[in-house]
Structures are given as structure tokens and as C-alpha cells.
Amino acid sequence: MSDPARDLPTEARRRPAHAQVAREMGIAIVTGRYPPGSNLPGEHEIAARRGIARSVVREALRMLGAKGLLESKPRAGTRVRDRAEWNLLDPDLLAWMFEGEPPADFVRSLFQLRLIVEPAAAELAAVTRTPAQLAAMDEALDQMALHGLATPEGQAADQRFHHLVLHATQNELLVSLAVTIGSAVRWTTIYKYRNSRHPRDPMPEHRLLYDAIAAQDPAAARAATVTLITEAEAATAAIVAQMAEGAG
Amino acid sequence: MSDPARDLPTEARRRPAHAQVAREMGIAIVTGRYPPGSNLPGEHEIAARRGIARSVVREALRMLGAKGLLESKPRAGTRVRDRAEWNLLDPDLLAWMFEGEPPADFVRSLFQLRLIVEPAAAELAAVTRTPAQLAAMDEALDQMALHGLATPEGQAADQRFHHLVLHATQNELLVSLAVTIGSAVRWTTIYKYRNSRHPRDPMPEHRLLYDAIAAQDPAAARAATVTLITEAEAATAAIVAQMAEGAG
């Protein structure tokens, strides 16, 4: 009952120190506090400043290096690599991007990518889906309709439905993309329902997509997906504009 | 003078130990030697077996963990995560996949992804490309025609051309995808020209794509890209079949 900070997704609950440090430094980098080409403080200094061991710092730096953010050389120090070399499709990186204020250009890129990948995936899924997957999609939509998209359960069902569609393509690279995109889309959904109440009921479109996949109609599946994403983008754009208004 | 193994691209030239270990263990994991769900040897044991310090092992494990391959917990050890949680869009992971024998299903997924992303990107690029980018593409194609695709220079020019197309979309997520896909495609190209001599001259199709982008004709750009990838896939499939024949 009295468990403080349990339903606060922003606060981490007892993660290893190296993961914590990696997260904080990763956010600092992707939000521009350490711009590409600049050097990070030395390992000793970072460790001393945070009161932790150098090994922890090094493990964190290795993690960020594995994501393409950093490059370390003796004597030269640790440099932030050029943005083009970052592995932006990394789920952590995506999430960290949205920790700062959302860059409008990045959101645009994200929806553009969705508009490229997901309609094509829906086409594929309409052909390759199994009956079992179809049933799972049906159930996810039921859950979604039951709870509504304003609730965490409903949002989870939404995510599950879209993930199922990607998964049905039998293409593990597309599934991997789904995880990445999904983590980012979660953010837009949260903001959408935080700032405006029920902008539109997306259930009819979702059902349309489901019906197309059930009927194994690729063209209809594509059309339904395009509609879905386009509307989501429009809604998000409205929110972003509203926020910019409020800020300006 | 006496510097052995200097011009061997397969062998790493003095990389840090932690990167070396991460690479070797990463390959062992993605090629199935440590299957998902299984536990790795303990950190002490790995260190002792390889004759290195545990700190080096831990840094390597953190790198693999950052790519979604591992999950470590006290007492429970370090477990290989489920394949669905791997970050397959990571360039290193992609490269490591091809260190073993190429999984046919994975190659299929790769070309399917290319067929989804690159034609759409070409459409975009045809509209958004700048004159400077167009000129760079032209030069890359000239280099490609000059050296031929059988040479490293020609292959580099090919990569550069495709990268330029993606870059012209002004979408950094697509660019990031390009790096990933490109690193994998490099493998297929190498094999293609190692096992069969000049299966087909791809220059006309490349020029067709260039002309479409120059004319800002999205439909033509899409069509040309589809042709390019389809032919590359057919050629690769033939090689894979040939290799399977030779193996069986």
C-alpha cells in the first residue's frame, strides 16, 4: 500500500550503478549537453565527481560506446562521435531522446519511418499471418476496446496489437524495428492522452486493419495502416504545436 | 618492415582487449553456441580461461548487454536473452551474424527489409534531394563505373551512392538504417563477386535510379530501386544455392 514512487515511470527502482550512469550520460549526450566532437571529462574526474569507482564509469562508457555514441583513445580521451554514427534504432537511445524536449524534426522522421515500414508490414502480415496470430490480434483489440486508450491496459493492448502485426510478417528484422518504434510511439501516445482528451476514437480503423488481415487483403491492410498512422501523426502534430504555443 | 599481419583485413589490428572479447563472445552468441535462455560461464571463469582480468570481461559483457544480448543478475549469472529482444539493427550484430554460415532465413529478411525501406526512401529522395547531393551521387556512379563492382573502390562507390540516396531523404532514422543495412549488404556483395564472375552489369539500373532522382520522379525512382534490389536478391539467392550444393 504505502510504497512511494512505485508508479512513477520516471524514477528507476534500484538499477545497477553502471546502468544508471550510462542512462544519465546517454541522456546528456543525446540532448546535446555534450555535443558531437566534444570530449567527455576524464574517467577519473567523472568517477570523483559522482563519488563512484572508475570501473563503474568505464562500464557505463563501454555501454554507450556499444551504441555508437562514444569513441575512446588513450591520451586523447573519450569523444562524442558524430550524430550520423549513432545507432538511432537502439531502443534505449530512442527513449533517451524523449527525455529532453521532443525535437520536432525527430518526431517527423519517426512518423515518416512508420509510414514506410508499417503499411508494408501490414501487407506482408495479411498474407503470412497464421490463424493463431489472428486470434491474438482479435483478443488484443478486444482488450483495447474494453479499457480504452486512455488507460495503461488499453495502451498496452494497442502496443501488443501492432507488435503482433509486425511479428506476423515472419521477419525478425521487422520485429526488431517494431520494438524500437514501439518504444518511441509509446511516448507520443502518453503525450496525446495527457494533453487532450479523447481526440478521436481509433478503434474503427484498428478493426478495419484487423478485418483486412483476416481477409488476407494486402491492399486494404496497407490502406488501413496508412490511415491509422496519418491520424496519429496529425494528432501528435496538434499537440506539439499546442505545446509550442504554451511555451512561446 | 617486419610487421606481420598488417594487410589482413580479417584480423583485427591491435584492438582493445575488451572489444576483442566482446566481438568473440558476440559471435559465439549470435551463431548459436550460447543459445537464448542459457547461462554464460561466470565472470571469474571467463577471465581465468582467457587469462585476462575480470574487469575486461565485465566491460565486454556490458557492451553485449547494451546490444540486448545479455541480462545479468547477482547469483543468477549472465543469461542470453531471447532472440526477439536482441537489437538486430545494430551494425555490429549484423556483421557478427555473417561470421558464421549465413542463415538463409536471415538473408531473406534482410532483402525484404531493403525492399520495404529503400524504394520508399528513393521516392522521398527524388523529391527532397538537393543539387549538391545530386552531384555527389553522379560522382559516386562515375567512380563505380570507372573501377567496376569487382574492386574495393567500386564497391565503396556503390555503398556511397546508396548511402547518399538515403541521406537525401533528410531523415536521420533512415540514414541510421542505411548504415545497418549497408554493412550487411557489403557481405552479400563480397560473396557475389567472389563466387561468380560478373553475373550482371548493374550500372544501367543505377543510372536509371539516378535519372529518376535527377528528374524528381518518385514513381520512377521507386521502380528503379525495386529492380536493383530484386536483381541483387536473385543473384545472392543463386550464390547461396550454389554454396549449399557444394556443401551437400
Place this chain on the structure above:
DNA sequence: TTGCCTAATAAGTAGGACAATTGAAGGCAG
């Protein structure tokens, strides 16, 4: 000016020690 050589510096590696966590064995009560 140019080239080499030295020295300073920061990352890389090693190795040991202890703490924290947690899964599992074993004991206790029902």
C-alpha cells in the same frame, strides 16, 4: 623550418578484496 625524440597524459589492464543480491537448500511449523 623541419624532423626526431622525449615526456606527460589518459585510457587500458591487472588483481584483489569486500558488499549486495538472490536463488536454493534446508529447517520449522502446520
Place this chain on the structure above:
DNA sequence: CTGCCTTCAATTGTCCTACTTATTAGGCAA
């Protein structure tokens, strides 16, 4: 016998300290 609880031990997590290696800046000589 069953199920909960305690205790234990194994493994990762963290810290420390020393040393090594690579790299570059800057001095020195030609």
C-alpha cells in the same frame, strides 16, 4: 506430507590501487 520461512552460498556489483601502453604535445637538434 506440505508449505512457508530462514539461512546459506554463489555470483554479480562495487571499490581500490598499481602498473602498462598508446598517443600526442612540445622541446631540442640539425
